[in-house]
Amino acid sequence: MTKYNNVNQQVKNAFNKKIPNLKKYTTIFLALVIFSSLYTIYVVHYTSFSRKSIQYSGGISYETYKYGWSKCEEIKRIKPDNNNIQNRIKNPRYVPGTKNVLLKNARILDGIGGDFIGDLLLKDGIISNIVKFEDDDEKRRINVTDDTVIIDLKKKFVSPGLIDMHSHAGVDSWPFLRSTDDTNEETDPLTPFVRAKDAINPSDPAIRIISSGGVTTSLILPGSGNLMGGEGYVIKLRQVSTLSVEDMGINYGINPEEEKEWRWLKMACGENPKKVYRFQNRMPTTRLGEGWLFRKKFEEARNLFRKQNDWCDFASKLSSTNEQLNSPFPEDLQYDSLIALFRNDAKLNIHCYETFDIETMIRHSLEFNFTITAFHHALDAYRIPDVIKRANSQITIATFSDLWGGKKEAFQASTRSPKILADAGIPVAIKSDHPVTNAQYLAFEAAKAHHYGLEEKLAIASVTSVPANALGLNHRIGQITIGYDADIVVWDSHPLDLGATPLEVYIDGIPQFDTPASVLTNFTKKKNHSLERNVDKKNTDNTKERTASSVIIKNIGKVFVDEDTIIESISSLNDKNISIVVKDGLVECIGTNCTNAIDIITSNSPEVIDLNGGYILPGMIAVGTSLGLVEIDQEAITSDGFSPIIIDPNSEDRVIKAIDGLKFDSKPLNVAYKAGVLTSITAPLSLSVINGISVAFKTGSHSVIDSDGTIIEKEAALHVTIGTLVKNDHIPSVSSQIGLLRRILLNALFKSPLRNIYSKVARGLVPLAVYTHSKDEIASLINLKKQISYHGGNLQIIIIGGAEAYLLAEQLSRYNVSVVLKPSRPVPDLWTAKNVLTGSPLTNITGIEILIKHKVKIALGVERTAWTRNLAWDAGWILTNSKGTLSEKEAVALVSWNLEKFFNLNRNKLNQQGLHVGNIANFVAYDGNPFNLHTKIKLVAGGGKKDVLIDPIQD
Incomplete structure (x- = not known):
């Protein structure tokens, strides 16, 4: 001291x-x-409202300051430009030990417009080398090591692995169960912070099924129940031994210093969020509320974005390393993905259909200065290309090829949308929205877009290079180029051909299905001349749809008159060619000798149609849709409504008849009619076991009292549903459903008069159409048929659905039970359909092939009303992949006379229609083979209309 x-x-x-x-x-x-x-103090507190919380006084720890500064350095770091990445010599997802593969003599469709013959080397998980053959250059070869697998493809088609930029595989797993549905976090309309990555089930059976269709990469997105649904995740559809979602990720193993690690966000506007939160009685219940919530959340995120920038700016101006800030770096995990969007580190994908919804989202992007990568679904986008171009960057439209009409915002869709958008310079991607459509058939969706006008090269790009670009991954996937990932598909035919199926799929250079080299070398899909690819069709963009009361159809290649009669041209001479003459709606002549009939009607100046070897089919028949009863599925005001629940065996007077609710001149009916589907068998809508009585009617009619025989059969069948879908408090189990049906039929057999519908069914006068997929439920129905037969009845059962029917093929054939497959290519989406066979390259055979082998009576139903127009293609797909077990005539039968027989439509003599002289004309004419996807419908006759329709346009 x-x-x-x-x-x-x-x-x-x-x-x-x-x-x-x-x-x-x-x-x-x-x-x-x-x-x-x-x-x-003045600078911090008064120069910016966002800096009021930032005080220089040393109030945070050095570690906190250092962490904040590291965030600032990450923000200002110049991210790699993936477009500049070149000379990749190894895929970070490469699995050591993977053998090199040399694909020789491949017909290469490179995804960016190239189409050439060449050799392709897959090495180290990338496309290591390509040799393109010129006309005189077939001697050039790629040098390989001795352990390289060499496969001569003999000019089979090879494409890049397909890319699906909108899928819910893994978050909405097959089969559908409550426990596996992780698609939407519907507790709040704004959940940008949830991540698909945290919910993807790598064991979803759909993943392998999808890859069997040639899809190698998918963007897995949250659903569209929320305005801001969360963050997506891009995966390769290659099984990994670890069962790790991280290991499936496209970014697995990359160096973020060399390659930008993109994030992908999902938002949605329009009907879906409104519908979800209306039931919760909370905002948004209108588009007004949607707009406000979007802007509110964007503003909150933008404020945080500004605070982060201000913190970093102020921190960079501190004069001493000993000086610190009073508050930590501002961040909030719930805004992290939105901040990434503002910093251009995330790709924004928006579910949006209507014109004004699309414009609203573009308006938000301009107000808050963020970039929209793609509008998904966007069925109205073709109407506003100029509005789309007002955005601050190029927007991709990721859309359906022909799915439409289930709700109002999808009702004004056009099949020509992809072509219109492409012509306007807007990139078009075709995607699945799996499981809304089965992503296994993504190539088929692109092929349909091509059918409706999208140029071939753009159709291929729509599932390869265009989605790769939209995902920010066009430096490594989506094209066959040296240095790109070795994601390759070897096809059994051109990928845009009907029924095209992969023979092998390589992901990261690894073959996914172990197809023997001998198969890849020697397999040739069986075709006849009429199934060969022919795309040199005359441009029909300016074709006028028109009608005529009388027509002459000449130069017909083949006419399927009925089950027993096929007329085929055998000469190129005009006087020997097949002709059909229709006068005032009736078939006047058919065959090679119609000269007189032609002379008779020529004075009336009929329209002459030259088919140039095309086909004539009977009008097709749709089963399984709500045609005539519903226009827009999700709008009750457009629907007939649902039939009451029946639990009383003596309830015949309560059974609903579909004929009483028919509404004509609807868009769904018009679309079906223009596609040559001239008859619909429609059952009442129901959520119960007893659906009601179906009616068979002509799709082109105007009312049920039309004089030209609108109604073909008033009581086509009694329809019932068995299974989980119709369990309720009154009938809570499948066993009680079967029991109710047994009581109804036995009671009718013993006590009811013949005019009773139940009695007619029990005695075999009216068929019983049962919707079910399960083999066990089908087995119970076969036992029921046996019981009714024992008591003197004659039950005629038609199984509609039938995904597992092939497992009982022998019994179905023995007991004469018919099957209407719906859908025609089943998937294991239901617990009661989990045993389906999905076809090559995953299974060597399909269920329908087994049914055909056992001679079961089969036909095809329609899965969705929107796809009624695809009936001929459904039959063609089965034909093309039947390995020769099905003929063209049998393919036609699947959608025509087989159904006539199942539902007794040919018993009404007052409604004779078809291709016999004197009958009401009822057929569809094609300018080629109807089982070729590149063929067009030239003429539709009948279907309830007296005049024929020429050059129908599918909107």
Whole structure:
């Protein structure tokens, strides 16, 4: 203490005696310190509202400051430009030990417009080398090591692995169960913070099924129940031994210093969020509420974005490393993905259909200065290309090829949308929205877009290079180029041909299905001349749709008159070619000797149609849709409504008849009619076991009292549903459903008069159409048929659905039970359909092939009303992949006369229609083979219309 006092006194003496000016200098120094402090307070507190919480006083730890500064450095770091990545020599997803593969003599469709013959080397998980053959250059070869697998493809088609930029595989797993549905977090409309990555089930059976269709990469997105649904995740559809979602990720193993690690966000507008939160009685229930919530959340995120920038800006101006900030780096995990969007580190994908919804989202993007990568679904986008171009960057439209009409915002869709958008310079991607459509058939979706006008090269790009670009991954997937990932598909035919199926799929250079090299070399899909690819069609963009009361159709290649009669042209001489003459709606002549009939009607100047060897089919029949009863599925006002629940065996008077609710001139009916589907068998809508009585009617009619025989059969069948879908409080189990049906039929057999519908069914006068997929439920129905037969009845059962029917093929054939497959290519989406066979390359055979082998009576139903127009293609797909077990005639039967027999439509002599002379014309004419996807419908006759429709346009 004494020592301290002595030192203190010495300082005082020095201050007072030896440095007389020190007081003056100290006063000046203190004044400067005070001024500096006040100035700092002013700058921090008053120059920016967002800096009010940032005070320079050393209030946070050095570690917290250091963490914040690291965030700032990450923000200002110049991210790699993936477009500049070249000379990739190894895929970070490469699996050591993977054998090199040389694909020789491949017909390469490179995804960016190229189409050439060449050799392709897959090495280290990338496309290591390509040799393109010129006309005189087939001797060039790629040098390979001795252990390389060499496969001569003999000019089979090879494409890049397909890319699906909108899928819910893994978050909406097959089969559908409550426990596996992780698609939407519907507790709040704004959940940008949830991640698909945290919910993807790598064991979803759909993943392998999808890859069997040639899809190698998918963007897995949250659903569209929320305005901001969360963050998506891009995966390769390659099984990994670890069962790790991280290991499936496209970014697995990359160096973020060399390659940008994109994130992908999902938002949605329009009907879906409104519908979800209306039931919760909370905002948004209108588009007004949607707009406000979007803007509110964007503003909150933008404020945080600005605060982060201000923190980093202020921190960078500190004059000393010892100086710190009072508050930590501002961040909030719930806004992290939106901040990434503002920093251009995330790709924004928006579910949006309507024109004004699309424009609203573009308006938001301009107000808050973020970029929209793609509008998904966007069935109205073709109507507003100029509005789309107002965005601050190029937007991709990721759309359906022909799915439409289930709700109002999808009702004004056009099949020509992809072509219109492409012609306007807007990139078009075709995607699945799996499981809305089965992503296994993504190539088929692109092929349909091509059928409706999208140029072939753009159709291929729509599932390869265009989605790759939209995902920010066009430096490594989506094209066959040296240095790109070895994601390759070897096809059994051109990928845009009907029924095209992969023979092998390579992901990261690894074959996914172990197809023997001998198959890849020697397999040739069986085709006849009429199934060969022919795309040299005359441009029909300016073709006028028109009608005529009388027509002459000449130069017909083949006419399918009925089950027993096929007329085929065998001569190129005009006088020996097949002709059909239709006069005032009736078939006047058919065959090679129609000269007189032609002379008779020529005076009336009929339209002459030259088919140039095309086909004539009977009008097709749709089963399984709501045609005539519903226009827009999700709008009750457009629907007939649902039939009541029946639990009383004596309830015949309560059974609903579909004929009483028919509404004509609807868009769904018009679309079906223009596609040559001239008859619909429609059952009442129901959520119960007893659906009601179906009606068979002509799709082109105007009302049920039309004089031209609108109604073909008033009581086509009694329809029932068995299974989980119709469990309710009154009939809570499948066993009680079967029991109810048994009581109804036995009661009718013993007690009811013949005019009773139940009695007619029990005696075999009216068929019983049962919707079910399960082999066990089908087995119970076969037992029921046996019981009814034992008591003197004659039950005629038609199974509609039938995904597992092939497992009982022998019994179905023995007991004469018919099957209407719906859908025609089943998937294991239901627990009661989990045993389906999905076809090559995953399974060597399909269920329908087994049914055909056992001579089961089969036909095809329609899965969705929107796809009624695809009936001929459904039959063609089965034909093309039947390995020769099905003939063209049998393919036609699947959608025509087989159904006539199942539902007794040919018993009504007052409704004779078809291709016999004197009948009401009821057929569809094609300018080629209807089982070729590139063929067009030239003429539709009948279907309830007296005049024929020429060059129908599918909107």
